[in-house]
Structure formats: structure tokens, C-alpha cells
Amino acid sequence: MFKIFRRLWQVNWAEQWQYRANLIMYLLYWLVSPIIYLAVWTSIAQSKGSVNGLTPNDFVTYYMTLLVVDQITSNIVIHTFAYKVQDGSLSGELVRPIHPMLTNALVNNIAFKALTIMGFIPVWIVLFFLYKPDFSSVTFSGILLALPATMMGFLVGFLLSAAITSLAFWTTRVYSIHEFYFALMLLFSGQFVPLTLMPKLIQDIAQYLPFQLLIYYPIQLILGKLSSTQIVQGYVTGITWLVIAILVFNWVWRNGVKRYSAVGA
């Protein structure tokens, strides 16, 4: 199994590398909105001293950590997979004895990240010197706790996106469905603003939803802002969602492939 992943990695890496110019554009697009939020919130906080108790440095550290976490937990599976269902090129992958989504598409996503991170690092360093954030609240144990949480966030996000992508077996409108998912993500993940600034109701809902597992929860872990109860709560929510995501994805995938093979692969 390891060998399969290694070879998949080589192929996908080489393929992604062919499109590096594309990737850089994609990356810049990806970075624009968090950087704008960072700039806007920081200047608001600077002019007022603080916003709801959050200092300028709180905003800078939050968004600079978000940039890193988002790099790791986000995925592009909708863009790299849905079209294969629609134009039938998935057929070739279905008759291979490996899972098209859980091997090839997964590795493809990781290769994509590995490549964009190379473009991302210089941007991050520039921001660091521009804003000179104070990361003194970050501890080694916080990072240790955040690592599995970030992986968990990635897996939950990947499986949910994969499940939505697999709706392409039924409908060609899968991109709009994914857009809707993305809008929810923006609202409930803490990407738009730190969740503590959201209305109480949204905060209450958000903690039970999977979205914050991809952004808010790992950030707060890294920045050492969570009590031990909150840490445990986060992990419990994460594992629950991971199980749900596995079940949902499996169900959608199995029935999707059945349908694909019923209507003419």
C-alpha cells in the first residue's frame, strides 16, 4: 500500500509541477481574502485599541496562523475529480484495483499542497516582517496538540468535499452545491472573522458543525487559547465528524458508482 502511495505521489507531483504557473495564480487567489481580513481587522483594532477585547496582535496572530492551517486543511477535490465523472474519464480509474478517491485523488491533493506551500512560505515571511506578530502564546505542547487536530480537520474536510464531489454521479450542478458548502464554511469556520466575534447563536451552532474543525479549532489550539475542557470537546466533535464523514462518503460513493455503471460509464 505504501508503495502505491509513493508512486501516486511521484506521478501527481510531476503532473502538478507541469502546471506550476497555474498553481501560483490559484495560490494568490487563495491568499487574497485572508490577507485582506488580516489588514482590515488589524487596522480597526489599532484605531480603537481593541475589538471586543481582541487586540491588534490577536488579529495578526489569528490570521497568520489561519494562513498556515488553511493551507493544510483545505482541499481542491471538487476541481480535480468532478469533471472525471462528467466526461467519463473516471472509467479507466474504476477498473484499476485501487480506490480512485481515497488513493489517487487524495494523493493529488497532498501533492497540490506540497507545491503551493513552496509559493506560500515567502508570502508568509513578508507578512511576518510587515506586522511583526507576537507569537509568545504559542507553546510546544500547543503545537503537539494541534498537529493531530489539523490532520483530523483535513480528513473531515476532504471526506465531506469528496462526498459532495461524488454527487456528480447524479447531477451536473455539483459545483453550485459545493459553492453553498463553501459559503457555510466561510461563515462557520472562523475564516471570515474569529468565531468569538460572531453572534452568540452562530457561535453555539458552529461548535457542533464540522467547519470550525478545519480552521478555528486548530488555530486556537496553536495559539494556546483553549481550556482543557474545550480541547477535549474539540477532539470529541472532530472524531464524531470524522466517523460521520467516512460513513456519508462511503454511502454516496458506493451508490454513485452503482448509478454511474447503470447509466453508461
Next chain:
Amino acid sequence: MSAETILVEKLSKTYKVPEREGGFGAAVRSFFKRKYNEVKAVQEVNFRLTQGEIVGFLGPNGAGKTTTLKMLSGLLHPTGGKAHVLGFTPWELKPDYLRSMTLVMGQRNRLAWDIPAADSFLLNQAIYRIPEDEYKKTYKELDELLELGPLMKKPVRNLSLGERMKCEIAAGLLHRPRVLFLDEPTIGLDITGQAHIREFLREYNRRTGATILLTSHYMADVTALCERIIIIHHGQLKYDGGINELSRKIAPFKLIGVILAESNSHDLSKYGTLVRNEEDWEKQYIQVKAEDVTRVTSGLLADLPIHDITITDPPIEDVIEQAFNQ
């Protein structure tokens, strides 16, 4: 394991195709209520293949060849009947089954487009769990037969159609499948390319004893490779038997194509049946019985100012159409 490598019984596939007329009104109506048309692509087809056979699977476009191959390779669920290949039910997509067969479609490529084929080969080695020494041995054999060497290091998109087909086929055979489903493996290739692939398939079959079921548009593919032929037309099995009996059954025709040096005012219909050919309007085609070819040709050459003359086999579709569409 049963004696039959491939067993097909009453295999059927009916597609439901959404149907609507053009125009805005129809689009709105179809949004609420869709009309479906049933298309019977394959209807109760039966056949068996034993190990080591090479069988040509023929039929005009839309006859149900590809649909049948897709069912046998597991890509499609049938609407009725059953099929066993190597003892497996294909559409269960069991990894053990997928590891012992291959599906090569001439019009689809499975090799990664932007990188050299060598990388895709190594990936296949991992996917099909081929041990290193076995991989090397198989690759060497394939290289010998197909002369892959110079092609392996170029990105696949820079290969010619024929070169790519060689790589596609080789990639599909690295795991030494015992059953090969080949859909139009020589499509779009020139005569030399076709001959190459054919020779290769014959040799591969001889060396490994693999069972091969192939579809093709080219009669030459089939006559060169297969002793047995299965013909389907409108989804129904029309013929299953030796290729020689088939040629006895369908009157062997040849097409004589003629370009006259002068105007086309001469009446050619006295030499044989005139056939229209949309692709080649310059030439006039006369269909004659194979045994009359020499007589008619020399007659033509003697009587008329011939600028160009060719003698060809009629397209496979026409032959089948004539034989089974009465």
C-alpha cells in the same frame, strides 16, 4: 475454475435516455417531468470463450459492442442476465478480478497525459502489486515486441497516436492479465501501426495463453487475429462461429474504385452495383463479387480511360449490414 474463461448468459442492457425537444418551453417542461426513451443496447446475448481464444467482436456502430465489453470488464451493470469472467461477476469490481483482466479502449487514454509513460508504468507496477523481477521480465518482453524504449521518456502528450497506443496497450498488460478486453485497439492507426499491434497481440496470446476479446472496425484486424467471430447487430447476437464459415455465409465482395480521365459520363453500372461513398466523392465505387474482380477490372481497363483504380474490401459495417439486415 470452470472450463470457460468467459461465460455470458442472456446478458442485456437497456439504457434510459432522457429525451426532449429543443426550445425553451420543452426545457422548462422537462425540468418538471422528464420523458425517457428506452434504448435496448444489448438484448439477451449468449456466448462462451475458453482459455487462450482470440475472438473478434464485430458489429456496426451502436450495435452494443462497447456496452458488452464494459459489462464484462465491470464498468456497467447489466439490466438482465449474467456474466462470469474467470469465475468472477465483473460488476462486483472485486480487486482480485481487476488485477487479472485489462480493458484497453482505443479512444480513451489511461496514461497520465503530461508526464512520461515510464512514470505511469511504475505506478501500474505498484497498483497491480507486480514484484520487481516479474515487472522487469514483462517489461523486457513488451519492449521487445513493441519497441517501447524511445517512447518511455517523452511526455505522453508528445507521442503520436500510434506510439501512444503502443504505450497504452503495454501499460494495460504489465500485470499479465489473463483476460484482455480490447475496444478498437487499432483505431486511427496507419497500416503499419495496425499491423504492429496485431502482430503483438498474436504473440502475446501465444506466449501467455491469455483470452482476448476484441472489437474492431477493420476487417483485417479480425482476419489476421481471430479464428472465431461474434457478430452483434442492434444488440442481438447474429453470428458466433468460425471466420471461414462466415465468409461462406456472406457473399465476399470487393469494391473497385475508379477515377476516369475524362468526364464521368460513362455508365459503370453494367460492371457491377454502384455504391455511394460520401468520404471520397472523386471516385466511383463498383461492388463486385470477389471472384469477378479480375474479370471486371481488366474489362474496365480495356474499355475506359482509367485515371486511377483501386480494389478494396468493403467496410465491415457494410458487410454485416448486408448479411444480417435482410
